[in-house]
Amino acid sequence: MKFPIHCPACDTEMAVVKLSCSSCHTEVSGKFNFPALMRLEPEEQEFVLEFLLNSGSLKEMANKMGKSYPTVRNKLDELIEKLKSF
Known part of the structure; x- marks a missing residue:
């Protein structure tokens, strides 16, 4: 189940209040x-969870995902930039 983090009415980020x-x-x-x-x-x-479970091995992740190393590297870089924006 996806935990709602955005308001379904206006799409503003929600906050936990209790x-x-x-x-x-x-x-x-x-x-x-x-x-x-x-x-x-x-x-x-x-x-992110798979990355941790694979001990940070992008090569292993690429093999498991059936994708190229550069594709997986790009995905990780995108996530890093997204996390920095929070």
């Missing part, structure tokens, strides 16, 4: 920004 403990029911209210990795699209998050 956190709660499922054990003791403590609640914390405020305005919390999403962590940078949560702001990525689900397929981008999956790419």
Whole structure:
């Protein structure tokens, strides 16, 4: 399931306003920004996860994805730039 980070009505980035403990029911209210990795699209998050699980080996990722090394490198560079913009 995709976690909504943009408002379905106006497309503005949403914020978390309440956190709660499922054990003791403590609640914390405020305005919390999403962590940078949560702001990525689900397929981008999956790419980052696979990158970590492959110990940062772009060569291994390219083999598993059936894509060329430069294609995978470009994807990583795009994600780095996107994360810097957050």
